[in-house]
Amino acid sequence: MMRNFSHLCAMIPSHAVTRELIEIYFSEANWYFALLEKHYFEKLFSSCRGMEIVRLVGRHDPIITAVQIDIMRALWLKNSSRGREAWQVLGGAIRMAQDLGLHRQAKVIQKAQSPLEETLDLLWYDEYKRRLWVKLYSWDSHMAFTLGRPRAINSSDCTIVPPLDRDIPVDPAKTIPTALFPHEPPSSFTPHLFQYAVCQQIHEAMSLGLHRSHIEDYSPVETIHDRILSLLNNLPPVHRLANPDTSWDSTHTHIPKQRQQIATAAHSFLVALHRPHSKTHVASRNAAIASALSILDAQERLFGLMATQYSNIYALSVYTVDASIFLSVATLQYPPSDPALAERIDRAIEKARDRLEFTKERVSLADSALKILKLCHLKKQSQPQLQFHAPGFAVSQSDQIGENAASGAMRIDGTSASDSVQVHIPSAMSNFEPSQIDNAVMFDEFILSDFDVESWVQQMGLMNGLDDY
Incomplete structure (x- = not known):
């Protein structure tokens, strides 16, 4: 197993190549798919090891990163004309997300001893999780309706508040989550809220x-x-x-x-x-x-x-x-x-x-x-x-x-x-x-x-x- 692990690690592109691929995705593709958020992705970048390594290590407990891995994998499968596999992988991502409670609205309360910056960071992280759930919900609904397949998500089980129609800031700890002001740049998330x-x-x-x-x-x-x-x-x-x-x-x-x-x-x-x-x-x-x-x-x-x-x-x-x-x-x-x-x-x-x-x-x-x-x-x-x-x-x-x-x-x-x-x-x-x-x-x-x-x-x-x- 360790030999396989080392082999897979060796197959990961160099840091420079990986960085270039990341920049291409965020500049050319994420506007369309909106599956990742740059701020949170960068925080997790150093721990990224690829799908096969995740399998070797095992998934004993669901994590948001695993949900994202599966939804990105489903996207790749779909774009490779492997739709049935994509649908199955998407189902796994939905089940993990439900296990994490992403379909339920969380409560973010500022504690007396917590600084404001920490609370703001938590509010934006909740926003980030709701966006991920919105994409899962949209994929599941559209595939079910157009392909005549059963839905994995029941709307009556979902209590989340729709995400804000604005982009997540570069530094969430310094920004209050509010609706866009007229003078601010437009939101890139509008099409996804529409969907x-x-x-x-x-x-x-x-x-x-x-x-x-x-x-x-x-x-x-x-x-x-x-x-x-x-x-x-x-x-x-x-x-x-x-x-x-x-x-x-x-x-x-x-x-x-x-x-x-x-x-x-x-x-x-x-x-x-x-x-x-x-x-x-x-x-x-x-x-x-x-x-x-x-x-x-x-x-x-x-x-x-x-x-x-x-x-x-x-x-x-x-x-x-x-x-x-x-x-x-x-x-x-x-x-x-x-x-x-x-x-x-x-x-x-x-x-x-x-x-x-x-x-x-x-x-x-x-x-x-x-x-x-x-x-x-x-x-x-x-x-x-x-x-x-x-x-x-x-x-x-x-x-x-x-x-x-x-x-x-x-x-x-x-x-x-x-x-x-x-x-x-x-x-x-x-x-x-x-x-x-x-x-x-x-x-x-x-x-x-x-x-x-x-x-x-x-x-x-x-x-x-x-x-x-």
């Missing part, structure tokens, strides 16, 4: 059974849709999507990207909310189409804002894949009655294909999705007589509100084909001849509550019939 608020709606939607088709009362779907639009409309001016305050954009360069992150988070949920009802309720079909378009618009902007060296980030492909394939399948079954809308959808899908073409060498999901999108395109081309004549859909004015609000612009899920799980393959795609694809069957299977488009795309990519497309 947390969206995920609270996810919990309510799942409790009401809205993730299943053929619900008895449709009105809760409309209610939750309106709440998401309200959340978008009440964002701080710097992060709002319509007519934002851009005065900080030049000095805080991640803000424009975070706007697209917010739009993606909102509309990926709205697509998931409306997808199961899009056959029986035209309003849901319209809303899902509008939100899918908003996702593609946001992803196009985000792709343009991020340097090409980050094109292998999974989130830049997975949302594009989900939205573009949904649009392709939906419009095959329900061709738009409005030529302008049909043209807009075609243009959005074409741009999505261009982005996936750019990333396919480094993201296997993109390559498989491209083949499916081309197959759907050939199917559409083989039936030109359907264009503009079959009963279709038109995006209503109320749906345009959400679309306009989200024209600025993430999801932690996924199951790869290598995970050795049974993946449902739509029978409509069992024959790879475009003329033989059954539009109605394909649409029906795509809107099943437990249908995982990401896993399906990965599995389809392994089938020889798609290699011709």
Whole structure:
């Protein structure tokens, strides 16, 4: 065991290389993931030994560092198209966090003999723990809703107060935790609080059974849709999507990207909310189409804002894949009655294909999705007589509100084909001849509550019939 321990220690990068990797993560990635806080990370840096060393030493008692190790590992697995493993590791992180009581609001009381600085440090550390729990809650909720999997967290068990919408200071012992003042720089945590608020709606939607088709009362779907639009409309001016305050954009360069992150988070949920009802309720079909378009618009902007060296980030492909394939399948079954809308959808899908073409060498999901999108395109081309004549859909004015609000612009899920799980393959795609694809069957299977488009795309990519497309 000691030989293995020494071997693993020897494999850790040099201090200089490790420091460079840390700086890259915090400058280029943490704005998106918000899984670590620089101040507390630096305090623990000297004790970092890697996942395998933690395993060798053993985890007899859960600690916050172990929770962070697992959530960072889940992030890496997800970004490597190993979604099922990521989901399992995330479950372990949640259980450790619950064992630590991160889901319950702690009481921080200043003792008579304690200096103020010590109390302030404790208050900010409590803030730090609540932020970690918020990220766990958000990941668990979104994965459960979009993949049809059980939730590991029950909202009624959680008593934490939402974190402040401001960054943790460089020296917490000298700063009183308060809301931002108007003259202060904007918070980088706003998108993550927004995602947390969206995920609270996810919990309510799942409790009401809205993730299943053929619900008895449709009105809760409309209610939750309106709440998401309200959340978008009440964002701080710097992060709002319509007519934002851009005065900080030049000095805080991640803000424009975070706007697209917010739009993606909102509309990926709205697509998931409306997808199961899009056959029986035209309003849901319209809303899902509008939100899918908003996702593609946001992803196009985000792709343009991020340097090409980050094109292998999974989130830049997975949302594009989900939205573009949904649009392709939906419009095959329900061709738009409005030529302008049909043209807009075609243009959005074409741009999505261009982005996936750019990333396919480094993201296997993109390559498989491209083949499916081309197959759907050939199917559409083989039936030109359907264009503009079959009963279709038109995006209503109320749906345009959400679309306009989200024209600025993430999801932690996924199951790869290598995970050795049974993946449902739509029978409509069992024959790879475009003329033989059954539009109605394909649409029906795509809107099943437990249908995982990401896993399906990965599995389809392994089938020889798609290699011709």
